[in-house]
Amino acid sequence: MPLLELSNICRTYKNGQIHIEALKDINLSIEEGDFISIMGPSGSGKSTLLNIIGCLDRPTSGTYTIAGNRVEKMSDNRLADIRNQLIGFVFQSFHLLPDLDARANVELPLIYRGMGGRERSRRAIQALESVGLGERVHHLPSQLSGGEQQRVAIARAIAGEPRVLLADEPTGALDSKTGENIMAIFEKLNREMGITIVQVTHEENIARYGHRIFRLKDGKIDRIEEVRNDKTMK
Ligand SMILES: Nc1ncnc2c1ncn2[C@@H]1O[C@H](COP(=O)(O)OP(=O)(O)O)[C@@H](O)[C@H]1O
Numbered sequence: 001m002p003l004l005e006l007s008n009i010c011r012t013y014k015n016g017q018i019h020i021e022a023l024k025d026i027n028l029s030i031e032e033g034d035f036i037s038i039m040g041p042s043g044s045g046k047s048t049l050l051n052i053i054g055c056l057d058r059p060t061s062g063t064y065t066i067a068g069n070r071v072e073k074m075s076d077n078r079l080a081d082i083r084n085q086l087i088g089f090v091f092q093s094f095h096l097l098p099d100l101d102a103r104a105n106v107e108l109p110l111i112y113r114g115m116g117g118r119e120r121s122r123r124a125i126q127a128l129e130s131v132g133l134g135e136r137v138h139h140l141p142s143q144l145s146g147g148e149q150q151r152v153a154i155a156r157a158i159a160g161e162p163r164v165l166l167a168d169e170p171t172g173a174l175d176s177k178t179g180e181n182i183m184a185i186f187e188k189l190n191r192e193m194g195i196t197i198v199q200v201t202h203e204e205n206i207a208r209y210g211h212r213i214f215r216l217k218d219g220k221i222d223r224i225e226e227v228r229n230d231k232t233m234k
């Protein structure tokens with residue numbers, strides 16, 4: 001069974017008389033260990049699709065199954081539990097709390113899980129080490145570069161050991177070299193820890209770190225492209 005399976009997913013936004021069909025009949029299967037890039041023009045439904053995959057939003061119709069759980073049958077509380085247990089999020093603009101140092105930012109989601117202080121601290125430091133920030137645990141976000149802040153955000157996303165990492169334009173606020181460094185971390189998390197990754201990007205070279213590229217157009221899957229990964233040959 002695929003880890004994530006979307007069948008006939010539609011999402012319509014209703015504002016008064018106006019209905020916007022952001023997603024139209026999406027069918028997708030994503031296996032555990034996959035690395036997916038979602039591309040498409042602005043307004044094509046990329047963020048809407050990522051939010052549904054991440055259980056931040058529910059489809060208007062269709063069925064979505066995550067790790068064997070049918071999303072449309074779940075209560076909001078159960079959905080929040082699934083999200084907390086299975087999914088880590090990374091955003092374009094990092095979303096770090098400015099008054100907390102790197103370690104405290106990474107610990108935050110673990111506090112919400114009710115984890116004790118020692119275990120939290122251990123996990124946070126381990127996550128920061130795994131993104132190469134073992135020497136920066138007591139830095140505030142303002143004392144870190146953009147790339148380092150995004151690495152803290154990645155550490156925060158993986159500290160809870162999610163099975164899926166979702167990223168909406170994770171390199172969108174970074175220069176191209178720093179963006180490549182972020183992709184090197186994603187590759188490592190995918191390959192060494194087996195984390196399934198789904199990222200939205202508008203940069204072709206960033207998309208090609210994925211194993212497959214889903215190309216959206218007008219709320220539909222226009223094309224699915226397999227990426228021939230020749231990076232390891234270089
Ligand atoms: N909360 C919302 N209310 C109404 N329309 C929305 C909302 N969010 C997105 N949309 C519309 O849905 C479509 C897809 O949006 P989105 O998923 O954000 O696209 P993308 O991320 O590819 O730019 C767009 O037409 C957008 O205007």
Ligand SMILES: [Mg+2]
Pocket residue numbers: 046047048
């Ligand atoms: Mg978007």
